[in-house]
Amino acid sequence: MDKLRIVGGAPLRGTIAVGGAKNAALPLMTAALLTDETLTLANMPDVADITAMAGLLHLLGVHLNLQGDAGANDDTHVVDFTAKNIASTTAPYDLVRKMRASILVLGPLLARAGEARVSLPGGCAIGTRPVDLHLEALKKLGAEIDIESGYVLARAPKGLVGGDIVFPVVTVTGTENALMAACLAKGRTTIANAAREPEVTDLAQCLVKMGADIQGIGTDKLLIQGKPRLHGAKHSIVPDRIQAGTYLMAVGMAGGSIEVKGAKPPHLQAALDVLQACGMQFEPTIEGLRATCTGRLKAADVDTAPFPLFPTDLQAQFMALMTLADGTSHIAENIFENRFMHVQELIRLGADIAVKGHTARVCGVPKLTGAPVMATDLRASVSLVMAGLAAQGETTVSRIYHLDRGYERLEEKLARCGAHIERVRG
Ligand code: EPZ
Numbered sequence: 001m002d003k004l005r006i007v008g009g010a011p012l013r014g015t016i017a018v019g020g021a022k023n024a025a026l027p028l029m030t031a032a033l034l035t036d037e038t039l040t041l042a043n044m045p046d047v048a049d050i051t052a053m054a055g056l057l058h059l060l061g062v063h064l065n066l067q068g069d070a071g072a073n074d075d076t077h078v079v080d081f082t083a084k085n086i087a088s089t090t091a092p093y094d095l096v097r098k099m100r101a102s103i104l105v106l107g108p109l110l111a112r113a114g115e116a117r118v119s120l121p122g123g124c125a126i127g128t129r130p131v132d133l134h135l136e137a138l139k140k141l142g143a144e145i146d147i148e149s150g151y152v153l154a155r156a157p158k159g160l161v162g163g164d165i166v167f168p169v170v171t172v173t174g175t176e177n178a179l180m181a182a183c184l185a186k187g188r189t190t191i192a193n194a195a196r197e198p199e200v201t202d203l204a205q206c207l208v209k210m211g212a213d214i215q216g217i218g219t220d221k222l223l224i225q226g227k228p229r230l231h232g233a234k235h236s237i238v239p240d241r242i243q244a245g246t247y248l249m250a251v252g253m254a255g256g257s258i259e260v261k262g263a264k265p266p267h268l269q270a271a272l273d274v275l276q277a278c279g280m281q282f283e284p285t286i287e288g289l290r291a292t293c294t295g296r297l298k299a300a301d302v303d304t305a306p307f308p309l310f311p312t313d314l315q316a317q318f319m320a321l322m323t324l325a326d327g328t329s330h331i332a333e334n335i336f337e338n339r340f341m342h343v344q345e346l347i348r349l350g351a352d353i354a355v356k357g358h359t360a361r362v363c364g365v366p367k368l369t370g371a372p373v374m375a376t377d378l379r380a381s382v383s384l385v386m387a388g389l390a391a392q393g394e395t396t397v398s399r400i401y402h403l404d405r406g407y408e409r410l411e412e413k414l415a416r417c418g419a420h421i422e423r424v425r426g
Contacts, residue, residue, distance in 0.1 A: 004397045004411055006388035007420040008370060011256030014417035018244045018262040018288075019045040019076045020237030022406050023313075024199035026101040027176040028206055028237060029053050032062055032081035033108035034184060035210060037232030040067075042078045044237060048405045052099040059095070060105065061087025082232075086113045093119035093150060100124060103131050106154060107177035110143055111184035116154045120147070125377040127336040137165045137178040141185050162187030162226055170195050170220075170306040176203055182224040183212040191222040197307040198267045202238040209233035241267040242313045243407060244288070246382050248272075249317045250414065251291040252280050253324070254389040258417055263289035270310045274300050274318070278325065299327030299364055304334050316342045316383035323351035324390055325364040332359045342380035345373040349387050349395065370395040375402040382407060389419055396424070 020043035030053070032039040044050065054064055065080040089109050096102040100121035109116035123129050131152070135145045138154060140163035146153045162185045165178050175195040180203075182189035194200070196218060204217040210233045213225035239262035247260045248268075252275060265272060265284065272282055278297040283290045299322055304312040312335040322329035323346055333339045340360055343353050348371050352363040370393035375381030381403040388395030397403075400423075403410060411421045 001398065001426045002400055003424045003426055004385060004388075004400050005422050005424050006370070006385065006395045006397070008368070008389055008391040008393065008395065010254065010389070010418045010420050012251050012254045012258050012414065012417040012419060013256045015259045015261060016247045016413045016417060018240045018247065018260060019043065019408055021045070021199050021202070021240035021242070022047055022049055023172070023197070023242070024202040024238050025050055026053055027104050027173070027180070027199070027203045028235065029057060029081060030104040030108050031180055031203065031206060031210070032057065033060065033083045033086070033105065033112050034180060035230040035232055036084050038080050038082045039210065039232055040078065040080050040234040042076070042234070042236040043239070044077045044079045045240065046077060046408050048401070049099055049101065052095065053101065056091055056095050056102050056105065057081065059088060060091070060109070061085055083112070089113050089116050091118040096121050100129055101173060103134060104173055104176060106134065106152060107138065107181035110138060110154045110156055111160055111181045114156050114159065116152070118152045118154070120150050120152060125341055126339040131174075133167055133169065133171045133174040134177045137167070137174060138181055140165045141178070141181055141189065160185035162189040162224070165189065165191045167191070167193040172197050172200060175200055179204060179214070179222060179224065180207070182226060183207055183214070183230060185226040187226055189224040189226065191224070192220070194220050194222045195306060196220055198238055198241060206233060206235040209235055239264060242311065244268060245271050245311070245314045246317050246386075248275065248282070248289065248291040249314070249321050250386050250389060252278065252293045252297055252321045253386045254419065255293050256418070257290060257292040259285050259288055259290045261287040265289060270308060271314050271318070274302055274310065278321070297321065297325045299325040299329040299362070301330045303332045312336060312339060313379050315339060316379045317386060319343070319353070319360060319362060320346060320383040320386040322362040323353070323365060323368060323387060327364055329362040329364070330359055331362060334358065341376035342383045345376070345380070345384050346387055348373050349391050351387070367392055369393055372396045372398065375399045378402050378406045382410065385410065385421070389414070389421070
């Protein structure tokens with residue numbers, strides 16, 4: 001298995017472009033199931049999760065056509081998705097277990113084909129990741145749902161009907177499944193306590209281009225008037241705010257100054273506010289945002305929460321930053337029950353972190369020392385790379401297949417900005 005080898009101490013200077021958001025591309029790809037016409041997605045990211053979803057959609061009968069590399073930058077592509085006919089309504093366990101976002105085919109298959117058989121995703125490193133709220137929402141739209149031998153069996157032989165959905169907990173993919181199903185349900189659907197993440201907004205905007213009638217986009221209350229069918233459309237995927245936030249924080253870790261092309265401040269405001277309080281400087285550029293860090297950061301506290309508050313997907317990266325900050329930081333992870341897998345690995349690098357319940361107390365230390373560490377999940381892996389950029393000596397990060405799920409050629413982008421980092425093929 002590949003590893004990343006990093007020798008810390010080099011400040012970052014230059015420009016990094018982020019691709020389309022993985023967590024927008026995944027639901028947008030499944031939206032292609034809602035129509036028999038072609039959905040063209042531009043700024044498609046090129047990461048492992050996307051490849052996995054493409055494989056599943058192909059199995060379901062979606063024809064994919066990779067257009068010439070007309071992407072916004074050299075990491076992105078333009079891809080046509082055409083679900084002229086649905087060849088299968090089963091999402092098999094061996095695919096779903098590798099990529100839990102496969103659950104996003106449930107709503108569209110049910111709406112388009114009247115049935116779906118989707119493996120329960122199972123848990124992952126950061127938590128049990130249940131899908132009960134997805135199923136409850138689809139039942140409100142008239143779906144009959146059974147669980148059999150680890151599969152969700154969903155049926156709506158007479159088609160879905162509009163209903164009133166209230167999510168007790170904000171769920172991003174739960175909102176996306178319900179939203180896509182409601183677009184083809186007969187009548188009116190309301191979704192209360194809907195997720196407001198920019199990726200959900202991007203999906204809703206694309207569905208409107210496909211002919212859906214959605215009000216309240218960007219708010220926590222969505223109103224959908226179902227349509228008999230949707231048509232094809234062209235849509236460019238919103239830039240990846242988590243990739244952008246990661247690269248901005250990498251400057252805070254290694255020092256220096258980089259422009260992150262594609263960074264959209266309104267999608268990252270909560271994180272930017274905290275980072276500025278810690279002492280980082282930001283200035284908007286024509287294509288994104290420049291981050292500069294000179295000197296030691298001050299510690300700050302963070303509570304993860306649904307958008308527009310601090311995103312859980314930047315928690316591990318922020319924790320890496322706080323290991324070298326001046327003072328003590330309290331980081332509360334309020335979304336997932338086990339998203340501190342990076343703590344033990346950061347401690348191996350010399351960090352001073354104590355976890356109590358769902359809060360990590362990080363006491364800043366003057367230096368980190370390079371060591372072999374192991375990635376456990378997507379965002380934890382990048383927090384270890386960031387720590388390696390600042391640690392004295394050599395850090396090797398193993399199991400970086402986690403990293404490849406959400407970042408295109410991270411090591412090349414950082415190396416081009418002066419980092420001493422290389423991929424060692426294993
Ligand atoms: C999405 O996951 C993202 N994935 C995650 O990004 C992200 O961390 C998460 O939202 C929170 O922002 C994609 O968009 C593909 P949730 P999702 O449903 O939708 C509980 C990454 O690193 N819950 O918003 O699965 C759940 O346990 C990934 O890119 C239920 O209890 O997350 C959690 O505590 C990691 N029942 C909370 O809700 C349900 O049916 C929020 O989860 C669904 C969720």
